[in-house]
Amino acid sequence: MSTATNEGRGRRMGGAAGGTPSTAAHALLPSPEPVQLVDPEGHPHPDDRYPLPDGDRLLGAYGRLIAGRRINDQANALVRQGRLAVYPSSHGQEACQVAAAVVLGDEDWLFPTYRDTVAVITRGVDPLEVLTLLRGDWHAGYDPHEHRVATQATPLATQLLHAVGVAHAAKLRGESTVVLAMCGDGATSEGDFHEALNFAAVFHVPVVFFVQNNEFAISVPLKNQTVAPSLAHKAIGYGMPGERVDGNDLAALLAVLGAAVDRARDGGGPSLVEAHTYRMQAHTNADDATRYRSADDVERWVLKDPILRMRTYLKTLDLLTEESEQAFAADADATAAVIRKGLNTEVEVNPTELFEYVYTEKTSQLREQAALLREELARDADAAAAGTDGSMEGDQR
């Protein structure tokens, strides 16, 4: 077993094919340092392999970044007002959110997690439909087929396998669909992460696995998840390339994710991209981050903020004008206003709908149970109309 390299797989490595086993394997390794094209001070940081995206593309994405931050702020405020049950904020990770959405075409699919609300909205899904889950009206509020955005996954890493299946089906039909599947650093410890990457590689399907390493899985730091050199290094174990990117550098994210999407679309197979970023806020509003990390740690990341550096960069190049800044802010405010207005409007939930979608056709048991609930509701309504308390009447029976 000294020649452990599986030469039969070599043809599936795309760019890695052709060389000797050791060079082929080496080509799968990520950059020693995360790819960065604009540094935290807003200075360009050229990289031979990844050209800087052009000004228009950056400017458009920057506008989405401003909107993304505003969406996070607005959603947090709505939790405080009791309008959302919970909100896992992507504050600080907005560059990842925006890039994941804008590198995809209409025919592509996005598989987001619960923290990727901004990515889902950036992809074009109605913000109020997205927030249905966290508002508590139903589970998934939008039609996944409409914008090709899967439901937001709350179990970890399970959606990565669904992404592989969507890509596999598209490939079998000869379509050019690419699937971008998101997960966090904690999810890389799950078995389904392993199975998804392995299945994607074996079936050579067009999936970009995009890990937002924000350093914490709720309270547990990355060092308790893995001792791998980086999460991107895990790719080589599946025979796919891995890449690391500065997760707060919008330009680098657009370049690296864009290249991975192009590669997948061109038949190069799956790849793994790890973005190094930081969860600036607690896991959710129910979490207390002071129990497991210091304010100094958080402060260090404030200086690496994705908006700050992109603003400096774009202004230095005279790409970002006063007028466009105002326009972006107005757009962001408009989105926030839609969210605020929508969530401050009481939506009536329909209890009998509980039975509607479990099966395509209700079973006789579900018909009985739906009838039972309808009777209870009718009794309550009658009691309310008669000025008595329905539940009291029920108790007296």
Place this chain on the structure above:
Amino acid sequence: MTQTTEAPAPGTTLPDAGAAPAPRATTFAKALNAALADAMEADAAVLMFGEDVGPLGGVFRITDGLTARFGEERCFDTPLAESGIMGMAVGMAMNGMKPVVEMQFDAFAYPAFEQVVSHVAKMPNRTKGKVRLPIVIRIPYAGGIGGVEHHCDSSEAYYAHTPGLTVLAPATVRDAYFMLREAIASPDPVVFLEPKKLYWSKEEVDLAELRRTYDDGEAPRRIGRAVVARPGTDATLISYGPSVPTALAAAAAAAEEGRSIEVIDLRSIVPFDDETVCASVRRTGRAVVVAEAPGFASVASEIVARVQERCFHSLAAPVLRVTGFDIPYPSPKLEHFYLPSVDRILDAVDSLQWED
């Protein structure tokens, strides 16, 4: 292969139209194989995948010949990872395919449990029906074949307890064919439990005739429909899957002792056919549920509860259960002590407070 009737070559004499093709002794396994092939022939979206289902044809040969006939894009082996198989099936079903997956053995399906419970079963409800998952999860299941541990579990209760799943367990060769076709055509996810010990059971059937019957829409619906497998008047045995032949044997033995026992074959555990079951029990006034799975918190328990709730005033005796003991499935030399037997069923029937 797509033709249902072969056009005769010019100049040949047409065969006698009245001469039906002779039914042949056909195994349960072959009927499943034919159902898969016919479904794949009828619909290009139907895919079959799992462990060893490709060139080998599955460890029980249920997928025999499918890769050769339909190509390795339609019937293929996956890496050895059940959650991967199930999760990939979810994505494929989201994107227009109708995956049929094989979990190699009942207990080997457990790594896929999260995908089944959290995604396969819930996706249509989560999305208000916008995403349907027409997936069939084929599981060779239950014991009676002298299998070693982890190869003989009766796992139906886990699935039956999960809203959103249809759970089927055929007991006859004809039902194996028709129910698998119906499962593949269903817009809802189906857990299709194949009793391993019945794989090599045979019936005289003509598979081409079954295909015509199904394709012409003449096969009565079986999902959600129990059937009276043997009519009787004195007591009802309620059973499904691997326990149906045992219940039938018990009814035959009881007949020799002068008792007329009706046997209900549920076929469909979910949806459950209260109507057929309760109509029988109301007629006979006595009932015993027979199932291999451990009895505690089981499908059998659910049936007893439903029957007592609905047929209390028709009952002459408590509804009893003959089930597996509440122990892990025994090793091969001990399994016959565990499995519901004819004698154990007859003993239960004898204890139903007869007045004679």
